[in-house]
Amino acid sequence: MCGIVGYVGSNDIKNFLLEGLKELEYRGYDSAGMAILQDDSLKICKAVGKLENLQKKCQDIKVDGFGVGIAHTRWATHGKPTELNAHPHFGEFSYVVHNGIIENYKELKESLDAKFVSQTDTEVIVHLFEKNIEELKDPLKAFKATIDALKGAYAILLITKAAPDKIFFAKEGSPLIVGRNGDEIYFASSDAPLIGYAKEVHYLEDGEWGVVQRGEVQLFSHDQKIEPEFKPLTINKELAQKGGYRFFMEKEIYEQSDVITETMMGRITENGVDFEEIDEEYLKGITSIKICACGTSYHAGLSGAYLIEKLARVPVTCEIASEFRYKDPVLHKDTLFIVISQSGETADTLEALKMAKNAGLKTLAICNVDNSSIVRLADRTILTRAGIEKGVASTKAFTTQVMVLWMFALYLAQSAKTLDESQHKKELEAIMHTPHALKVDENMHERLKRLSKRYLHGHGFFFIGRDIFFPLALEGALKLKEISYLHAEGYPAGEMKHGPIALADPELFTIALMPKNLLYDKIKSNVEELSARDSTICAISSLEFDLADDFVRIHEWDHFMLEYYEMAVVLQLLAMEIAIRLGNDVDMPRNLAKSVTVE
Ligand code: F6R
Numbered sequence: 001m002c003g004i005v006g007y008v009g010s011n012d013i014k015n016f017l018l019e020g021l022k023e024l025e026y027r028g029y030d031s032a033g034m035a036i037l038q039d040d041s042l043k044i045c046k047a048v049g050k051l052e053n054l055q056k057k058c059q060d061i062k063v064d065g066f067g068v069g070i071a072h073t074r075w076a077t078h079g080k081p082t083e084l085n086a087h088p089h090f091g092e093f094s095y096v097v098h099n100g101i102i103e104n105y106k107e108l109k110e111s112l113d114a115k116f117v118s119q120t121d122t123e124v125i126v127h128l129f130e131k132n133i134e135e136l137k138d139p140l141k142a143f144k145a146t147i148d149a150l151k152g153a154y155a156i157l158l159i160t161k162a163a164p165d166k167i168f169f170a171k172e173g174s175p176l177i178v179g180r181n182g183d184e185i186y187f188a189s190s191d192a193p194l195i196g197y198a199k200e201v202h203y204l205e206d207g208e209w210g211v212v213q214r215g216e217v218q219l220f221s222h223d224q225k226i227e228p229e230f231k232p233l234t235i236n237k238e239l240a241q242k243g244g245y246r247f248f249m250e251k252e253i254y255e256q257s258d259v260i261t262e263t264m265m266g267r268i269t270e271n272g273v274d275f276e277e278i279d280e281e282y283l284k285g286i287t288s289i290k291i292c293a294c295g296t297s298y299h300a301g302l303s304g305a306y307l308i309e310k311l312a313r314v315p316v317t318c319e320i321a322s323e324f325r326y327k328d329p330v331l332h333k334d335t336l337f338i339v340i341s342q343s344g345e346t347a348d349t350l351e352a353l354k355m356a357k358n359a360g361l362k363t364l365a366i367c368n369v370d371n372s373s374i375v376r377l378a379d380r381t382i383l384t385r386a387g388i389e390k391g392v393a394s395t396k397a398f399t400t401q402v403m404v405l406w407m408f409a410l411y412l413a414q415s416a417k418t419l420d421e422s423q424h425k426k427e428l429e430a431i432m433h434t435p436h437a438l439k440v441d442e443n444m445h446e447r448l449k450r451l452s453k454r455y456l457h458g459h460g461f462f463f464i465g466r467d468i469f470f471p472l473a474l475e476g477a478l479k480l481k482e483i484s485y486l487h488a489e490g491y492p493a494g495e496m497k498h499g500p501i502a503l504a505d506p507e508l509f510t511i512a513l514m515p516k517n518l519l520y521d522k523i524k525s526n527v528e529e530l531s532a533r534d535s536t537i538c539a540i541s542s543l544e545f546d547l548a549d550d551f552v553r554i555h556e557w558d559h560f561m562l563e564y565y566e567m568a569v570v571l572q573l574l575a576m577e578i579a580i581r582l583g584n585d586v587d588m589p590r591n592l593a594k595s596v597t598v599e
Contacts, residue, residue: 002087003073004097004176006157006167006187008212010066016186017071018055020193023241024073025051030081030370034071035088035095036063037159044095046086049371066214068167070157070187072097075387080119081370089123091130094160098122099189100153100174101265108149125156133162140211143168144220147209155189155204163211170209178202180230183215192240194233202228247586249391249483253572256396257438262385263400264407268431272424273411277382278364280415286336286362291318292352293340294596296394296478297401300366301340302471303564304405311419311427312412321348324355331359338364340405342389342397344372346596353377366404368397382408392592393483395572398475399438399565406431406561430559437557437565444552445573451538451550452577458507458536461488463571464496465513466523472564473513476571483579483589493526504533511574512548513567514541517560540567 003024007016017034032054033046045058051073063069072087088095091114102108105121114127128149132142139162147156153173159166169176169187179186179198186198194201202217208226210219219228235244245251267275289308291301298320305316319329321339325348331337337356341349344367353374356363365378368386375381384400410427413419419427455461461480465473474490481488491500493512504510512527514520520543531537531547539548542556542563554566579586 002075002099002189004071004087004099004155004157004187004189005193006068006070006097006169007185008068008165008167008214009184011184012063013067013069014058014061014063016197017069018051018058020188021051021054021071021073023192023195023237024189030075031083031086032071032073033086033088034058034069035090035159036061036067036069037095037161037164038063038065038067039164040161042095042161044088044090046083046088048081048083048086066165068159068165070095070097070159070167075385085118085120087122089118089120089126091126093162094126094129094133094158096122096126096129096156096158098125099155099176100172101262102150102154103152104150105152121152125150126158129158129160133160139163139166139168143170143211144209147172157187166211166213168209168211169204171204172206176204178204178212178217178228179233180217185212185215185217190240190243191233191235192237195235195237195240198233200230201233202230246580247391247576249393249395249572249576249586252389252391252395253569253576254440255387256399256569257435257440259386259396260400260403260438261435262387263403264431264434265385267407268428270428272414272428273407275382275408275411278380278411282362282380283336283412283415285334287314287334288332289314289316289336289338290331290356291316291338291340292321292324292349292356293318294321294346294348296398296475297340297342297346297349299471299475299478300398300401300405301338302474303402303468304338304340304409306468306471307406307409308412311409312416313418314412314416319352321346321352324352329355331356331361333360335361336364337361338366339374339378340366340401341372341374342368342384342386342394342401344369344374346374348596350374350377366401368400391587392589393479393572393575393586399568402564403431403434426559430561433557433559433562434565437555437562438569440569440573444554444570447552448570448573449577451552452574452581454550455509455538455574455578456486456581458509459487460503461486461509461511462496462500462503462530462535463488463490463511463513464493464523464526465490466493466519466526468560468564469513469515469518469523469567472567472571473511475568476511476513476575479572479575480578482592483575483584483586484582485584485590486578493523496526497529501530501533504530504535506534506536508535510535510537511571512537512539512541514539514543514545515560515563515567516542516556517558517563540570
């Protein structure tokens with residue numbers, strides 16, 4: 001979730017680069033850096049933490065006249081957020097910024113004789129380029145040979161003293177835009193930094209690459225020279241940051257399918273799950289697990305408890321952090337204590353973690369923000385890599401937390417040997433399929449928009465599910481509550497007849513999660529009981545259900561977790577569309593804060 005910008009021209013390079021990074025800062029900010037080249041003179045500056053640290057650090061850098069510059073704001077995936085790992089990465093005479101993941105960086109690194117100083121996958125690009133230039137003696141050919149050797153996703157900007165008035169660029173799988181205003185050329189990984197600078201833009205396609213110099217763009221698609229298609233840049237800043245979506249929440253729902261790939265990256269291989277953050281030695285002697293979290297993260301934790309027990313047969317309890325703190329809990333040293341938090345700053349979760357540490361338990365944080373208080377305190381951390389979440393209602397943080405827990409469950413199952421080969425393979429294949437299940441189907445979104453108008457009144461909602469679909473029901477109800485201000489409750493479907501069914505009438509809306517692959521017949525009979533008592537039923541399933549007043553059809557998946565993930569998206573979109581119809585500010589619901597740092 002990094003961001004990049006670049007510039008060729010004479011108009012205050014440093015200012016454009018810093019302003020550009022500011023516009024991208026919302027995507028991630030564990031470190032940032034820039035490099036400016038004027039003939040043979042290079043100025044490079046990097047800083048850890050927020051962008052203001054970089055601004056302060058490069059205060060004394062003065063740049064007048066023509067030059068080329070590249071800059072980057074980083075959200076760590078490979079390697080810790082340190083200055084050495086911040087971009088631009090450099091070799092002897094060249095500098096690079098990169099978004100994406102180079103999958104074959106380890107092989108490439110082994111084939112090079114260069115001195116590597118960072119732990120990133122990016123650094124290999126610049127050393128490979130310099131090796132190619134030595135052999136080919138031509139910067140453009142050397143750049144092409146470099147990108148031809150890369151596997152993975154990338155948006156790359158590279159500057160070199162071998163061609164000091166140029167920026168080399170390439171795009172494959174990560175966004176990159178080239179902008180123009182007369183002789184000045186700009187680059188950015190999204191529209192926002194270009195607003196107010198570039199008059200026209202060309203959105204690069206995968207496989208496009210080339211080189212720019214003052215007033216000139218040479219563009220290629222694979223081996224073919226092509227003409228850029230510049231069109232006017234008309235978008236405004238706010239819309240640009242939201243990527244054209246109406247709300248950050250909507251953007252974050254849509255990006256889940258890409259983001260989850262980052263969560264999995266480097267942790268899933270054909271043979272199984274591997275985490276560089278933990279090892280079998282660390283988990284030795286652990287006989288049970290306790291998970292502690294708040295809100296949505298708690299719902300992810302509950303889901304994780306089902307997964308770990310199912311796959312690894314390790315007993316798990318999951319508790320709400322604010323309850324755990326004051327109940328004088330019994331803690332045993334052979335229990336692994338897991339805390340889950342998007343922000344890493346939630347006061348109750350942090351306090352629960354302190355208690356577990358003080359009691360001598362091994363602690364593991366599942367968190368989205370590196371260097372946060374929770375990450376600093378826990379023995380070990382697995383980052384969810386969801387990128388910055390701006391919408392107050394959590395979406396992509398939730399789905400990535402569940403993914404970490406699912407992978408962790410399989411990791412434990414591997415060492416405990418609780419699954420046979422075909423069960424293990426089935427889990428692995430399902431994990432790898434998750435990006436498809438999270439992809440928003442536009443037709444589905446349209447249907448939910450239309451459906452939402454029927455669910456604006458009534459005296460309440462029950463979201464019901466069984467097994468792991470119960471915590472998903474809790475999450476669906478929380479999403480609706482927090483942004484629509486309608487009363488909603490998540491409930492285990494089998495428990496309805498022990499009380500809540502008394503509420504059933506046409507004004508009680510039941511949102512029923514009916515997965516084909518898990519206890520379908522059981523949930524079906526629970527829903528039939530509610531239907532018989534006239535509750536209005538909205539069923540979410542891949543199997544037709546005649547008694548439903550409204551039916552939301554999901555795809556046919558062969559694993560319940562893929563149904564879980566597609567249903568998660570349906571519930572997020574449904575809550576958002578209801579809230580929009582009610583005229584609420586979806587990104588800033590009343591009475592709520594993104595990070596709850598007080599008790
Ligand atoms: C709901 C939501 C909250 C958070 C909760 C914990 O959409 O975002 O319920 O999940 O406040 O926050 P973190 O995960 O930052 O500890």
